[in-house]
Amino acid sequence: MFKRSDQDTRRPLQIFVDGTAVEAREGDTVSAALLASGRDARRATAVSGAPRLPYCMMGVCFDCLVTIDGVGNRQGCLVPVAEGMQIEIQKGKREIGR
Amino acid sequence: MRATPKRDNYDIVVIGAGPAGLAATVFAAEAGLSALLLDENPGPGGQVWRAISSTPVAEREQLGADYWAGADLVQAVRSSGAEIIHRATVWSLDRNLEVGVSVGGASAFINARRVVLATGALERPFPIPGWTLPGVMTAGAAQTMLKSSGLVPDGRTVIAGQGPLLWLLAAQILRLGGRIDRILDTTERRNHIAALPHAFAFMTSPYFAKGLAMMREVRAKVRVVTGVNELSAEGDGQLATVTYAAGDRRETIPAGLLLLHQGVVPNVNLAMAAGVEHRWDDRQLCWSPVVDDKGNTSVEGIAIAGDGAGIAGMEAAVFRGRIAARAAVQALAPEEAAKLAPMAMLRTNLARAERGRAFLDTLFRPARQFRIPKGDTIVCRCEEVTANDILDAVAIGATGPNQLKAYRRTGMGPCQGRLCGLTVTELMAEARGKSPQEIGYYRLRAPVKPITLSELAAVAKTEADVNAVVRG
Amino acid sequence: MSKEYDVAVVGGGLLGSAISWGLGRLGKKVAVLDEGDIAKRASRANFALIWVQSKGLGMPAYTGWTVRASETWPTLAAELKEQTGLDVALQQNGGFHLTLGEHEFEQRAQLVTRMHNQVGAADYRMEMLSVSEVKKMLPLVGPEVSGGSFCPLDGHVNSLRTFRAFHTGLKLFGVDYLPERPVSAITRAGGEFHLSTPQGDIHAAKVVLAAGNANQTLAPMVGLSAPMGPTRGQIVVTERTVPFLPHPLTTIRQTDEGTVMIGDSKEEQLDDRVLNHSVSAVMADRAQRMFPHLARLNVVRSWSGIRVMPLDGFPIYDRSESQPGAFVACCHSGVTLAPNHAFEIARMVAEDALDAELVGAFSARRFGEDRAANGSGYY
Numbered sequence: 001m002f003k004r005s006d007q008d009t010r011r012p013l014q015i016f017v018d019g020t021a022v023e024a025r026e027g028d029t030v031s032a033a034l035l036a037s038g039r040d041a042r043r044a045t046a047v048s049g050a051p052r053l054p055y056c057m058m059g060v061c062f063d064c065l066v067t068i069d070g071v072g073n074r075q076g077c078l079v080p081v082a083e084g085m086q087i088e089i090q091k092g093k094r095e096i097g098r
Numbered sequence: 099m100r101a102t103p104k105r106d107n108y109d110i111v112v113i114g115a116g117p118a119g120l121a122a123t124v125f126a127a128e129a130g131l132s133a134l135l136l137d138e139n140p141g142p143g144g145q146v147w148r149a150i151s152s153t154p155v156a157e158r159e160q161l162g163a164d165y166w167a168g169a170d171l172v173q174a175v176r177s178s179g180a181e182i183i184h185r186a187t188v189w190s191l192d193r194n195l196e197v198g199v200s201v202g203g204a205s206a207f208i209n210a211r212r213v214v215l216a217t218g219a220l221e222r223p224f225p226i227p228g229w230t231l232p233g234v235m236t237a238g239a240a241q242t243m244l245k246s247s248g249l250v251p252d253g254r255t256v257i258a259g260q261g262p263l264l265w266l267l268a269a270q271i272l273r274l275g276g277r278i279d280r281i282l283d284t285t286e287r288r289n290h291i292a293a294l295p296h297a298f299a300f301m302t303s304p305y306f307a308k309g310l311a312m313m314r315e316v317r318a319k320v321r322v323v324t325g326v327n328e329l330s331a332e333g334d335g336q337l338a339t340v341t342y343a344a345g346d347r348r349e350t351i352p353a354g355l356l357l358l359h360q361g362v363v364p365n366v367n368l369a370m371a372a373g374v375e376h377r378w379d380d381r382q383l384c385w386s387p388v389v390d391d392k393g394n395t396s397v398e399g400i401a402i403a404g405d406g407a408g409i410a411g412m413e414a415a416v417f418r419g420r421i422a423a424r425a426a427v428q429a430l431a432p433e434e435a436a437k438l439a440p441m442a443m444l445r446t447n448l449a450r451a452e453r454g455r456a457f458l459d460t461l462f463r464p465a466r467q468f469r470i471p472k473g474d475t476i477v478c479r480c481e482e483v484t485a486n487d488i489l490d491a492v493a494i495g496a497t498g499p500n501q502l503k504a505y506r507r508t509g510m511g512p513c514q515g516r517l518c519g520l521t522v523t524e525l526m527a528e529a530r531g532k533s534p535q536e537i538g539y540y541r542l543r544a545p546v547k548p549i550t551l552s553e554l555a556a557v558a559k560t561e562a563d564v565n566a567v568v569r570g
Numbered sequence: 571m572s573k574e575y576d577v578a579v580v581g582g583g584l585l586g587s588a589i590s591w592g593l594g595r596l597g598k599k600v601a602v603l604d605e606g607d608i609a610k611r612a613s614r615a616n617f618a619l620i621w622v623q624s625k626g627l628g629m630p631a632y633t634g635w636t637v638r639a640s641e642t643w644p645t646l647a648a649e650l651k652e653q654t655g656l657d658v659a660l661q662q663n664g665g666f667h668l669t670l671g672e673h674e675f676e677q678r679a680q681l682v683t684r685m686h687n688q689v690g691a692a693d694y695r696m697e698m699l700s701v702s703e704v705k706k707m708l709p710l711v712g713p714e715v716s717g718g719s720f721c722p723l724d725g726h727v728n729s730l731r732t733f734r735a736f737h738t739g740l741k742l743f744g745v746d747y748l749p750e751r752p753v754s755a756i757t758r759a760g761g762e763f764h765l766s767t768p769q770g771d772i773h774a775a776k777v778v779l780a781a782g783n784a785n786q787t788l789a790p791m792v793g794l795s796a797p798m799g800p801t802r803g804q805i806v807v808t809e810r811t812v813p814f815l816p817h818p819l820t821t822i823r824q825t826d827e828g829t830v831m832i833g834d835s836k837e838e839q840l841d842d843r844v845l846n847h848s849v850s851a852v853m854a855d856r857a858q859r860m861f862p863h864l865a866r867l868n869v870v871r872s873w874s875g876i877r878v879m880p881l882d883g884f885p886i887y888d889r890s891e892s893q894p895g896a897f898v899a900c901c902h903s904g905v906t907l908a909p910n911h912a913f914e915i916a917r918m919v920a921e922d923a924l925d926a927e928l929v930g931a932f933s934a935r936r937f938g939e940d941r942a943a944n945g946s947g948y949y
Contacts, residue, residue, distance in 0.1 A: 001233065001355050005248035005274050008154040025247065027140075027152050032247040042232045042335070046810040046828060047482045047511075051335045053232035055479070055517075057239035058145060059138055059547075060220050060365070062480060062512040063230075073512075073548075073809055073868055077242075078185070080140050093828050096710070096814040097863035190847065198847065207847070373843065494737045495582070495747040498607025504614045505734045507827075512809060512870050538607050544845055548868035551808060551832075555858050555865070557851035566835040567821075567852045568674070 002035050015085040017041070022087075030076035030087060031057060031064040046093040065090060072098045101183055102201050103208055108134045108181075110426050111197050111210035113188050113368065116144020117412045118404025119216030120171040121419030126214075127178035129427040129434040134208065135175065136186040136199055138547075142172050144218050145238065146412045149246035160273040161245065162266070164308075164412065171416070190544035191215075191372040195399045198557075200549050205557060212399055212426040215369050216419060219362035219405035222384070222464065223521050224259065225471040227330035229358065230479055233337025237267045237359035250276025253354035256340045258282035258329055261462045262309060264359045268316040280351060281316070282326040282342050284360065286465045296457035303454030304413070323347075327465065331356050360464040364406045367514060370542040373397055378535040381459050382409055383469065384520060385539055391445070393422035401425065409459075413451035420444050470524050477525065478518040480511020485525060492529045499523060499540045512548055515540045575601045575746075577919060578765055578774035580753050580788060583613035584729070584904040585878075585911055586780035587736035592916025594743025601772055602740065603765060606750040610842060612782055613904055615875020617805065617833045618729035618825070619818055620662060620906045623696040623721035627685055631931035632884045635910060637694055638928075640723045642909035647727070653742060656735040658727050659826035665724025666699075666708065667820040668715050668860050675716040682719055696721040710814055712862040718819075726818040728826050729905050736912075748772070753781070756791040758893050763792070776895040778919055782878040785886075785900045793892035795934045796900050797881040802837040804849050804874040808867040815861070822857055822864075830864065832857045842874045877902055880934075887915060887932045889924050897924075898934070 010025040017039060024033035031054045034041035042051040043065060054064035057077045064076040069086050072094035076087075110126045112119045115137035127133040143150040147168030155161055175182065183201060190198030190207075197208045221236045228234065237257060243249040250271050255278050257268055264281075271278055293300075300306055316322070328343035332350075341350040363384035366376060375396035376385040386408040393401035401422040404415035421444050428435045471477060471485045483506045488496075491505035499515075499522050502508050508522055509515035515522075519540055527537045545554075579590045582604030590602045605611075622640050626633030640662065647660040669675040679698050686696075699720050704711055707720075740747055751767035756777060758764070763777045779788045785796035810828030824830050835849045850872055858865040878900055880886045885901030897919055901907060918924050 001251065001253050002243060002249040003252035003276075005155065005250060007156045007274075008248040009156075010154050025154070027149075027154070028247050029140075032243050032249060035243065036247065036249055045482065047480075050230065050482065051232050052230060054235065055230075055239060056221065056236050057242040058220065060513060060516045065512075071866055078138065093810045093812045094867070096811050097866065190845075192844065491734075494734075494741045495604075495749055497749045500607045500614075501749075504611075504730050505737070507730070510871065512868070514871065541608065541843075543871070543873055544847070545869055545872065548809065548870050550865065551806075551854045551858055551867050551869055552865035554806065554847075554850055554869050555855035557847050557854075559848045559851045559855070563835070563846060563848040564852050566837050566849055567856065569836070 004036060013081065013083045015081050015087055017087045018089060024081040028081050030066060030068060030079045030081055030085070033081050034076065034087070041089055043089055044091040049092055067098060070098060102204065103134060103183065103199070103206050104181060105132070106207070107209040108132045109430055110212045110214065110423070111136065111208060112214045112216055114144060114216035114218055114404070115139070115142040115182070115184070116216060116218045116404060117146060117168065117171070117415035118218070118419035119144065119214070120175050121416040122214045122216060122403055122423035123180045124171065124174045124178045125420050125423035125438055126426060127180035129431060129438055131427060131430060133180040135180050135182045136188055137184050138187050140184055142175065142182070142184070143168055145242070148242055153245050154248040155245065155274065161270060187547045188368060189547045189549050191368055193373050193397050198544060200553060203550070203553060205549060205553050207557070211430055212401070214419070214422045214426065215400065215402045215406055216404045217365045217368055217406045219409060220365045220516060221359060222361050222363045223517050224358040224360050224468060225475055225477055225521050226468065227475045228332055228337070230476050231331050231333050231337045232335070233333065233354055234331050234356045234358065237264055237357045240357050241267045241270065244270055244274065248274070250274045251355050252277050254279050254352055255355045255357065256280045256282060256351065256353045257357045258284060258326065258340070258342070259359035260285040260464070261359055261361045262305065262458065263362070265309065265312045265316055267357070268320065269312045272316065272319055278320045279353070281320050281322040282329065283322055283324045284326045284329065284465060284468060285324070285462060287325055289461050289463055293457050293461040296460055300454035300457035305454050305458065327467065329468070360468055361462055362405065362409055363520060364408060366406070367516060367542055367546045369395065369402060369406065370539070371544055371546050372400060374400060374402070376539070378533065379408060381456070383463065392425035393418060394425065410452050410455055414448055417444055417448035417451055421448065469521065470528055471521065477521045478508040478511065480513050481507040483508050488522065488525055489529055492526060497530070498526060498538045502526065509540045514542065514546065575599050575772065575774035577776045577778060578603060578763065578772050579778045579780055580765065581780035581782060582747060582749065583611055583780070583782060584733055584736070584908060585613070585899060585901065587733060587740065588908045588911035589778055589780055589899065589916050589919065590745050591736045591739050591743065592912040593920060594740060594745040596916060596920050598920055600745040601774060602745060602747045603751045603753055603767060603772060604747065604749045605752050610782070610876045612875050612878045613729070613733060615803070615805070615873055616729050616905055617823065617831060618726050618905055619665065619820070619823065620725040620727055621665065621820070621903065622694050622723040623665065623667065623719060624681060624685060627688060629884050629931065630688055633694070635885070635928070636906060637723065639907045639910045640725070642913060643725070643727070646909040646912055650732070650735040650739060654735045654738040656731055656738060658732045658735055660725065660727045661818070662723070662725030663817060664720055664722040665726070665818045665820070666704070666718045666720050668704065668711065668718040670714045670856065670859055671716055678719050694721055694723050707817060708815070710861050710863055712859055714859045724818065726823050727905060732905070732908065753788065756788065758792070763895065776897070776919060776922070779898040780900070782900060783876065785898055789898045792896035793890040794888050794896065794898045795937070796886050796898050797934065797937050798879060798900070799881045800840060800879050801877050802839050802842065802874055803834045803877055804837070804846060804853070804872065805831055805833045806850050806853060806869050806872040807831050808864070809870050811867055814863065821853070822860060830867065840876055842876050845872055845874060878904070881937065885932045886934045887924060887929045888934050895922065
């Protein structure tokens with residue numbers, strides 16, 4: 001869906017998406033890194049389970065909700081990636097305590 | 099851990115670090131006011147100058163001169179003495195000018211003598227069939243990824259809609275080597291005629307030459323279909339095709355990415371939650387705060403600058419920010435105001451920057467069918483409520499957006515109406531034969547952005563309030 | 571606009587809707603007069619409990635009335651489902667009032683004892699449970715929970731869907747729901763009532779005042795009184811989460827949609843447009859001490875509402891002696907009592923006589939000259 005510009009010389013770093021190592025770049029938001037990875041990053045909504053991907057990328061639509069380092073329903077488009085970050089794609093309602 | 103506010107009170111708190119917020123902060127701080135600038139993003143710039151201090155796009159001309167115009171203000175704010183906090187989410191503001199802000203998972207309450215809201219704009223909802231499918235995004239979303247991560251579309255890509263940002267984005271994508279298969283222009287043909295009376299002002303505005311050049315640049319490389327009056331996205335759990343109609347022509351084209359845009363509207367949530375009076379703007383088809391010529395709102399001490407006060411664009415935002423800040427300085431430290439640019443000059447500059455806006459508003463007025471959806475098209479993305487659901491509720495007595503919540507939960511999800519509010523107002527207005535102003539908007543309250551229960555629990559509590567909750 | 575109605579119901583909240591639905595069900599020609607989009611609407615701000623425990627201290631008749639409602643809820647839910655297809659998510663497997671620390675536990679235990687000792691109170695098996703007993707039923711409680719009271723008759727419902735079901739049903743019964751018609755005056759002439767609204771008069775043989783706290787000003791227009799003592803309540807609600815709470819609590823419930831509602835305060839301040847963050851903080855703090863897992867959930871909204879609260883906390887149902895055909899109904903707990911309003915009060919209005927055995931105790935005449943009172947209409 002998206003590709004990286006060859007001008008991009010930012011430092012690569014590694015994050016984990018559902019346990020799999022994925023390369024991101026320093027300064028990416030979680031959502032940008034997921035969309036750049038080419039992986040299936042579709043979440044399932046808490047209402048009907050419908051698949052969604054980020055829509056606005058600016059913090060207003062909440063379609064980028066994702067579990068980051070064990071905390072559910074974070075806005076992936078507002079959180080910068082960090083080395084070793086653990087990302088989980090959410091399916092349905094957030095689990096209690098996560 | 100990120101920095102939290104150093105003090106619990108400031109002369110001025112500015113919310114939003116886009117053009118208006120940066121300009122307001124610089125003015126206020128340079129006049130000696132204690133100033134705090136709060137912004138939700140990782141760096142300054144807002145949407146238009148997003149990632150200006152971190153973008154990986156090295157070839158400057160690819161993003162354009164307007165983008166880099168923000169660099170001076172960013173430099174100025176950093177040396178202004180103002181305190182700046184990024185990744186700070188303001189979730190509460192009230193008429194006592196108390197600002198609730200969440201930074202790094204902890205909330206602080208700050209008292210301000212003046213608040214300047216520079217919360218800018220968000221893209222107008224574009225509720226077509228299939229707009230919730232993965233692969234359908236806003237044009238602004240693509241532009242955000244382009245600026246901040248140097249990402250460009252590389253599969254089959256369709257851009258649909260209208261307005262200056264759409265052409266700018268298309269030009270930027272092409273310059274960075276991205277792919278665009280088709281542009282579907284939804285501008286209504288009759289708008290061209292309606293906009294004519296405003297054409298002279300536009301031709302003498304800075305937008306004119308820039309706009310023409312950009313459209314030419316894009317049209318040379320991408321097939322553009324004009325007069326598109328029907329649009330839908332299809333796919334099974336993922337966008338697969340886009341179908342459009344333009345006059346007699348109807349076509350379904352394969353697509354992996356559909357970027358939608360039909361203008362921007364003020365981001366009103368925080369202002370409304372603070373109790374600021376808003377009115378329906380018939381020309382821009384959105385809610386705008388009622389402000390005076392200094393940006394002052396109906397709430398004493400709260401001013402709004404930039405697109406949050408009605409869409410006027412980046413250059414106007416800078417001057418509106420300065421005007422609001424100057425008014426604050428005049429009120430709090432009148433002896434310092436003389437050091438700042440005179441108000442009359444700021445107003446002249448603002449008037450020049452606003453020239454041509456009426457033309458753009460009229461030409462790019464979104465068509466009815468793209469604002470007021472029908473049938474099974476989703477209106478409220480969070481609660482997955484369709485146009486038909488809303489009409490059913492109207493039929494059994496829902497009078498406005500607030501009553502509609504009781505019937506259908508619209509606006510009750512995490513986005514708090516940002517992606518459905520305008521649609522709901524216009525849909526109900528049409529169904530009930532009333533004006534949007536008569537129908538009204540959601541009554542919004544803090545938290546305007548979610549905060550965790552533990553964060554809320556950590557807020558200071560009074561004994562009286564403990565007693566108001568605890569009972570045998 | 572002049573149209574003849576058997577009954578005009580003033581107020582389209584849960585109480586007015588329930589009575590109107592009940593009248594429509596009996597074949598009456600009914601008009602419901604309501605306000606517009608912005609109004610003080612207790613039935614949109616409620617906590618949606620069907621609550622029995624601790625109701626009626628100081629007035630045994632209220633205990634009986636509440637138990638009757640609780641027992642009739644399944645009938646109402648089934649009728650609404652059959653008529654409208656809407657499932658109101660009724661759940662009546664018992665509810666808790668949890669306590670934090672020993673002091674709260676002892677206080678609650680004393681209340682339970684007072685309830686049990688009250689002569690004439692219906693036996694609804696409210697009992698104190700120890701921590702270990704609570705944990706068997708609510709495994710996720712935190713270490714500060716000291717126990718609580720439990721009543722098997724307690725439950726909850728989706729109150730917004732109940733509201734929608736009533737309104738869907740009103741339409742099907744041919745009841746005219748007339749919003750944006752606040753009533754400014756009621757007069758009686760030629761054997762019928764004339765209700766003045768901004769969109770013209772409505773004429774009806776009978777009138778039922780179900781306008782919440784506004785009954786205070788409306789009731790004297792028809793020779794009745796409705797002394798009220800409203801309070802403000804504040805609620806916060808979280809995002810949806812997987813089901814974790816098998817029973818509702820007085821202050822925490824998980825909706826069938828998955829959101830967690832956390833209540834609630836009782837404040838004198840009556841402006842429902844402002845929020846008190848300190849109050850929200852107390853509620854959030856108590857909620858996470860009761861269920862530590864809740865701490866990381868996001869709060870997505872909060873709101874406040876003005877409780878409809880007769881001066882002593884107990885319902886008021888009255889029929890006017892000076893202006894026959896005029897009734898007043900106001901109460902807190904409009905969710906709990908909905909079946910009584912839909913079935914019993916509607917029937918009594920249709921028959922033009924209040925059933926003394928069922929509701930005789932709830933006449934506003936009980937206030938007499940001395941309006942001071944201190945019952946526990948509230949839990």
